[in-house]
Amino acid sequence: MSRVIVPGAMPLRLLRDLRQAGPVGLCEGWREGVEASASAVAALVSRGEPAYGVNTGFGRLATTRIAEEKLARLQLNLVRSHAAGVGPPLPDAVVRLVLALKAAALARGYSGVRPAVIEALLGLLSSDALPVIPSQGSVGASGDLAPLAHLTLVLIGEGEARLPSGRIVAGSEALLFADLEPLVLAPKEGLALLNGTQVSTALALDALFRLETCFATALVTGALAVDGARGADTPFDARIHDLRGHRGQAEVAACLRELLAGSAIRDSHRVGDPRVQDPYSLRCQPQVMGAVLDLIRFAAATLLAEANAVTDNPLVFAETGEILSGGNFHAEPVAFAADILALATTEIANLSERRIALLMDPALSGLPPFLAADPGLDSGFMLAHVTAAALAAETKALANPRSTDTIPTSANQEDHVSLATAAAHRLGAMLDNLEAILAIEALVAAQAVEAHRPLRSSEALEQALSLIRTRAPRWEEDRVAATDIAALRALVAEGGLASLAPIALPSRSG
Numbered sequence: 001m002s003r004v005i006v007p008g009a010m011p012l013r014l015l016r017d018l019r020q021a022g023p024v025g026l027c028e029g030w031r032e033g034v035e036a037s038a039s040a041v042a043a044l045v046s047r048g049e050p051a052y053g054v055n056t057g058f059g060r061l062a063t064t065r066i067a068e069e070k071l072a073r074l075q076l077n078l079v080r081s082h083a084a085g086v087g088p089p090l091p092d093a094v095v096r097l098v099l100a101l102k103a104a105a106l107a108r109g110y111s112g113v114r115p116a117v118i119e120a121l122l123g124l125l126s127s128d129a130l131p132v133i134p135s136q137g138s139v140g141a142s143g144d145l146a147p148l149a150h151l152t153l154v155l156i157g158e159g160e161a162r163l164p165s166g167r168i169v170a171g172s173e174a175l176l177f178a179d180l181e182p183l184v185l186a187p188k189e190g191l192a193l194l195n196g197t198q199v200s201t202a203l204a205l206d207a208l209f210r211l212e213t214c215f216a217t218a219l220v221t222g223a224l225a226v227d228g229a230r231g232a233d234t235p236f237d238a239r240i241h242d243l244r245g246h247r248g249q250a251e252v253a254a255c256l257r258e259l260l261a262g263s264a265i266r267d268s269h270r271v272g273d274p275r276v277q278d279p280y281s282l283r284c285q286p287q288v289m290g291a292v293l294d295l296i297r298f299a300a301a302t303l304l305a306e307a308n309a310v311t312d313n314p315l316v317f318a319e320t321g322e323i324l325s326g327g328n329f330h331a332e333p334v335a336f337a338a339d340i341l342a343l344a345t346t347e348i349a350n351l352s353e354r355r356i357a358l359l360m361d362p363a364l365s366g367l368p369p370f371l372a373a374d375p376g377l378d379s380g381f382m383l384a385h386v387t388a389a390a391l392a393a394e395t396k397a398l399a400n401p402r403s404t405d406t407i408p409t410s411a412n413q414e415d416h417v418s419l420a421t422a423a424a425h426r427l428g429a430m431l432d433n434l435e436a437i438l439a440i441e442a443l444v445a446a447q448a449v450e451a452h453r454p455l456r457s458s459e460a461l462e463q464a465l466s467l468i469r470t471r472a473p474r475w476e477e478d479r480v481a482a483t484d485i486a487a488l489r490a491l492v493a494e495g496g497l498a499s500l501a502p503i504a505l506p507s508r509s510g
Contacts, residue, residue: 005100007107008308012300012507015307016209018100019093021164023126026107026118033109034118036318041112041188044323045071051323052314053078053191054112059142059410075190079156082149082194085134090147090199091428092130092162097202098151099125105196105310112188112316112323120155120180127178132160132168133199139409140420143312143329144199147421152193157182188316195312197331203424204338205303210431211296211341211348212505214438215289216498218348219252220464221441222285223259225355227457228448229365230269231282233260241286248297249290255503256285263458265449279364281354288351292344293503299337299344300506306334331420335403338423345430346399352434352441353392356385359448371447371475378478381444384485388440391433398430439488442468442497443481450474460500467496 003017006027018024044051045068055071057064058078066074090098103121106113124130131154137146153159154171161174175182183189226233236257241250260266277283314325358364359371360381372380402423408415446468449457456462471491472484491497 005104005107007104010104010308012304015097015100015205015304016507019097019206019209021096021128024100024122025126026103026122030107030109030118031115033318034107034113034115037109037112037316038114038186040316040318040321040323041186043321045187052325054188054314054323058191060413062413071187072185075185075187076156078190078194079149079152079185080158082145083153083159085137085146085150087134087136090133090135090203091206094202094206095130095133096125096128097205098133098147098198099130101198101202101307102148102151102193102196104308105198105312106192108310110310110315110317111192111312113192114186114189117155117183117189117193120183123178123180124154124161124174128164129154129174129178130162131171131174132162135425138199138421139407139417140197140200140331140335140422141329141417142410142414143195143197144331144421145194147199148194148196152190155183155193156185192312195329197306197309197311197329197334197420200331200334200338200420200424201303201306203421204299204334204341204427205307207338207341207424207427207431208296208300208303209507210493211345211427212507213495213498214345214348214431214434214492215292215296216501216503216505217438217492217495218352218441219255219285219289219501219503220259220461220497221352221438221445222282222289222355223256224445224449224457224461224464225359225441226256226260226278226282227263227265227461228359228367228445228451229278229282230265230273230452231278232273232275233257233266235278235283236260236286241290246290246294248293249286251503252290252293253286255501258502259460259500260458261460263461264455265452265457268452268455279354279358281351281358285351288347292347295340295344297506299340302333302337304506331418332403335418335420335423338420338427339401339403341427342399342401342423342430345427345434346395349392349395349434349437352437353388356381356388356437356441356444359444360385365448367448367451371444371451373475373477380475380478381440381447381481384440384443384481387485388437391437395430395433398426402426435489435492436485438492439485442488442492443472443484446472447475464497464500467491
């Protein structure tokens with residue numbers, strides 16, 4: 001099996017791949033710690049010692065002791081009562097990652113669950129029987145309780161799941177499909193399954209991977225725009241960026257130099273061009289996109305640590321028999337990372353929209369207005385730019401931070417929350433917008449580069465142009481732009497253009 005989880009040591013490359021369907025297993029040697037942790041919980045129960053969520057109520061009800069004969073019912077009640085999510089279900093790719101993250105966290109051996117719980121999670125994942133998890137209802141503290149409760153419902157034969165065919169079935173039918181028996185939850189197991197940051201982390205990781213693709217795509221479309229506008233490559237000279245010292249900036253400049261190397265369009269006006277400097281959206285790409293790259297790397301490091309963490313509560317330390325209450329479920333690191341990714345997404349969108357606008361303006365581009373074949377009779381890409389502007393404006397509004405907000409819950413026992421799940425969830429809509437903006441830039445920049453024929457761009461950018469033209473032919477007259485935008489958005493999402501950018505990104509190398 002190629003997809004093997006090593007608890008606590010999953011690389012980003014594996015996490016990215018776990019969003020796809022396929023068998024998943026755990027490395028050798030994980031059972032011993034898990035069994036010891038479960039035995040420690042059983043021993044505490046037999047001694048009658050109090051431990052939060054094992055033989056007490058939850059949240060503000062933590063001081064209420066529960067009789068031993070009611071402990072199984074306690075866990076069942078917890079799952080059912082906390083399954084209070086609303087909203088559209090999470091995407092399948094995210095649900096797969098949630099299952100993998102939860103299995104990996106429990107397999108660390110600090111959560112007090114039996115191996116059967118982890119095996120059930122992996123059974124659903126490997127068979128691609130995916131719990132239907134509502135996307136709203138978590139505040140990102142005490143873990144992602146509501147969404148994880150909906151996941152756990154399927155493990156006990158309740159709730160709903162989506163089979164590989166796309167059919168939604170009852171949880172009991174999903175277990176039959178996966179050849180699993182319904183779990184009867186032992187003490188602590190319901191709480192361990194519900195407590196943790198796996199949903200917010202999975203949402204943020206999925207956004208990270210999509211953003212990496214958009215980032216690399218924007219370098220390619222940005223380079224196309226430079227040639228389309230007959231811009232200069234002087235601002236990408238390594239000496240400029242060495243003087244500032246930011247790693248991302250220097251690497252983006254190097255990428256742009258490589259993408260533009262050998263362009264006959266650039267060479268044709270290297271001498272005698274009256275323009276001294278290009279607009280910022282062309283000239284300052286290394287400074288802006290380099291800063292974005294630095295943010296992406298910071299967020300990736302945070303999310304990688306969280307993906308490999310143990311984030312439920314209380315935690316079981318089998319070597320001493322202690323069960324310690326803490327707050328690893330508080331998703332503040334994820335909230336910050338998600339907000340950082342929102343800033344990065346917005347700036348890529350802003351810069352791309354400005355380059356589209358530049359190519360529409362003959363005073364800046366030297367090209368026909370709106371790149372129309374017959375300006376006046378044809379409107380060209382006038383409204384394609386309006387769409388990009390609308391999407392950029394919406395993306396800016398969505399970028400407002402979530403981590404600075406908080407709302408007390410559980411009768412003020414849980415009096416500070418991260419809102420990490422909302423912070424990560426909104427990234428999906430932002431990236432939808434960004435993919436469409438980059439599709440519009442690809443459409444417009446390709447038209448601009450071809451306006452300089454018979455001169456050719458660089459080898460790399462001619463490859464990009466060929467890819468674009470496999471989805472959207474050159475405009476010889478006005479036609480329905482939405483068709484081309486949709487086709488190119490698919491190309492952006494698939495990573496076809498991103499693959500041409502020589503840039504190191506976190507999940508490509510780790």
